[in-house]
Amino acid sequence: MDHIGLFPLFYFPDIGSAWLMGITGTIHILASHTSVGAAMLFAFLAHKAYREDRPELYEYMKKYGMFLLIFSYVIGSITGPGIWYTATAASPRGISALIHNFVWVWATEWVFFVYEVIGVFALVYFIGKIDRKTHLKLTYTFALASVGTLMLIIGIISFMMWPGTDAFYVTGSASDAFFGLNTFPHMFLRIGFMIMMSGVIGMVISSALPDRELRFELTRKMGLVSMLGGFLTLFFFMWYISTLPESAEVLLDLYLPDIIATRIGLMVAFSLYFAVAVFVPRLINQPLASVMVAVVLVVGLWPGEKLRESLRKPYVAGRYIYSNQIISRDVPGKGIKSEVEQLAQVGFLGASPWIPDRLRTITPENRLEVGHLLTKRACSNCHSLEKGGKFRPLMDKVAGWDAATIKTFMQTSLATGAIPYMPKIALPEAEFDAMAAWIATQNH
Numbered sequence: 001m002d003h004i005g006l007f008p009l010f011y012f013p014d015i016g017s018a019w020l021m022g023i024t025g026t027i028h029i030l031a032s033h034t035s036v037g038a039a040m041l042f043a044f045l046a047h048k049a050y051r052e053d054r055p056e057l058y059e060y061m062k063k064y065g066m067f068l069l070i071f072s073y074v075i076g077s078i079t080g081p082g083i084w085y086t087a088t089a090a091s092p093r094g095i096s097a098l099i100h101n102f103v104w105v106w107a108t109e110w111v112f113f114v115y116e117v118i119g120v121f122a123l124v125y126f127i128g129k130i131d132r133k134t135h136l137k138l139t140y141t142f143a144l145a146s147v148g149t150l151m152l153i154i155g156i157i158s159f160m161m162w163p164g165t166d167a168f169y170v171t172g173s174a175s176d177a178f179f180g181l182n183t184f185p186h187m188f189l190r191i192g193f194m195i196m197m198s199g200v201i202g203m204v205i206s207s208a209l210p211d212r213e214l215r216f217e218l219t220r221k222m223g224l225v226s227m228l229g230g231f232l233t234l235f236f237f238m239w240y241i242s243t244l245p246e247s248a249e250v251l252l253d254l255y256l257p258d259i260i261a262t263r264i265g266l267m268v269a270f271s272l273y274f275a276v277a278v279f280v281p282r283l284i285n286q287p288l289a290s291v292m293v294a295v296v297l298v299v300g301l302w303p304g305e306k307l308r309e310s311l312r313k314p315y316v317a318g319r320y321i322y323s324n325q326i327i328s329r330d331v332p333g334k335g336i337k338s339e340v341e342q343l344a345q346v347g348f349l350g351a352s353p354w355i356p357d358r359l360r361t362i363t364p365e366n367r368l369e370v371g372h373l374l375t376k377r378a379c380s381n382c383h384s385l386e387k388g389g390k391f392r393p394l395m396d397k398v399a400g401w402d403a404a405t406i407k408t409f410m411q412t413s414l415a416t417g418a419i420p421y422m423p424k425i426a427l428p429e430a431e432f433d434a435m436a437a438w439i440a441t442q443n444h
């Protein structure tokens with residue numbers, strides 16, 4: 001019998017593999033966004049220092065640069081490969097799709113990244129050692145390389161949301177995949193956030209400067225930079241959500257009341273913080289500024305990334321690979337065929353190479369075990385299976401349902417593809433029976 005090209009399932013209890021991915025990703029984003037934001041900020045500061053002949057700004061850049069080296073480049077370089085490991089384990093076919101579409105884009109990004117890493121070392125090391133004009137040029141190229149890495153990566157990440165047009169499915173071309181509807185709003189949204197981060201981190205450095213005058217001046221400036229970045233983030237977020245696929249709109253309606261309630265509170269809190277920096281800079285000290293970085297991470301970045309991940313549902317990439325790794329449609333441009341029909345015929349037990357032989361045939365003795373295995377395969381990429389799990393816990397969604405109700409739900413809603421944010425999961429009746437039986441033993 002023909003198997004489909006599934007990989008072994010990486011199952012992570014309670015928080016789910018998606019959260020594991022999210023945690024690594026969020027830390028990485030904090031580090032990487034700070035570094036691109038700081039590259040733009042450095043270009044601005046170096047320009048000012050050169051034009052207005054202000055050597056003390058070089059001192060600030062040096063301190064900031066040292067901080068970046070540790071914070072962004074060490075943490076960023078550790079979590080970067082970390083994302084590859086977790087993403088490959090959590091969603092091997094998602095990663096495979098990205099590589100098959102974008103391998104040369106990634107290679108190019110790597111070249112920019114190498115320049116960026118060497119650039120930041122050179123930039124910090126050469127302050128005061130080479131003439132200022134050359135240093136200024138170095139700063140500009142560093143900023144260009146940094147923004148270049150962002151632009152290349154964003155095309156790839158935006159493709160995960162959707163290619164934007166149907167052209168990609170027919171041509172399979174990298175540029176049709178790269179320049180989706182969503183790519184530019186996403187890019188500008190991130191640039192806004194990066195500018196904001198460069199200010200938020202900038203305050204950690206400026207608030208500890210020994211010279212009072214300079215401390216207040218720079219804290220005030222960083223407050224303004226953060227405000228500008230925050231405003232741009234908000235502005236482009238509006239544009240961004242207007243370029244999402246239809247299924248995302250259904251989810252957005254589901255999550256929006258919650259988002260609005262929490263986001264408005266956050267916006268007020270951050271605007272207040274930035275306003276204090278601008279108008280009463282002496283109130284900003286290093287402990288406060290450092291705590292605010294952590295606050296951005298936990299209450300700003302994490303929910304934002306979680307939202308983006310959720311809005312992509314039921315797909316993980318390109319709107320042809322479901323989060324549970326099944327290919328949902330033909331992509332003639334890439335020679336890819338939908339697997340939904342085959343699964344409906346032979347089920348996971350027939351189509352997956354990763355089923356132990358003793359579980360291939362359902363018997364009264366192994367039924368619950370098979371049900372557990374199938375539920376992991378079909379649902380656990382998007383739902384924790386443990387009671388009280390953190391990640392869209394399945395048992396809460398079906399709390400109190402008996403096996404018959406669960407089976408009916410699967411047959412009427414999942415097998416027909418009636419719910420836009422869940423994959424179409426059509427399976428032979430015996431597999432639904434086994435899953436429903438196992439879930440019903442867990443959900444009370």
Ligand code: HEC
Nearest residue numbers: 313314315323324378379382392397398419421422423425
């Ligand atoms: C691609 C991701 C994905 C997969 C795979 C998935 N779900 Fe869901 N499921 C969701 C999302 C998104 C929601 C919306 C609610 C939320 O976000 O909390 C949801 C909600 C539900 C609900 C609540 C009813 C509803 O319509 O909102 C049930 C019940 C459910 N899922 C069962 C299952 C079962 C059973 C499986 C496996 C056979 C499964 N899901 C697989 C993403 C998924």
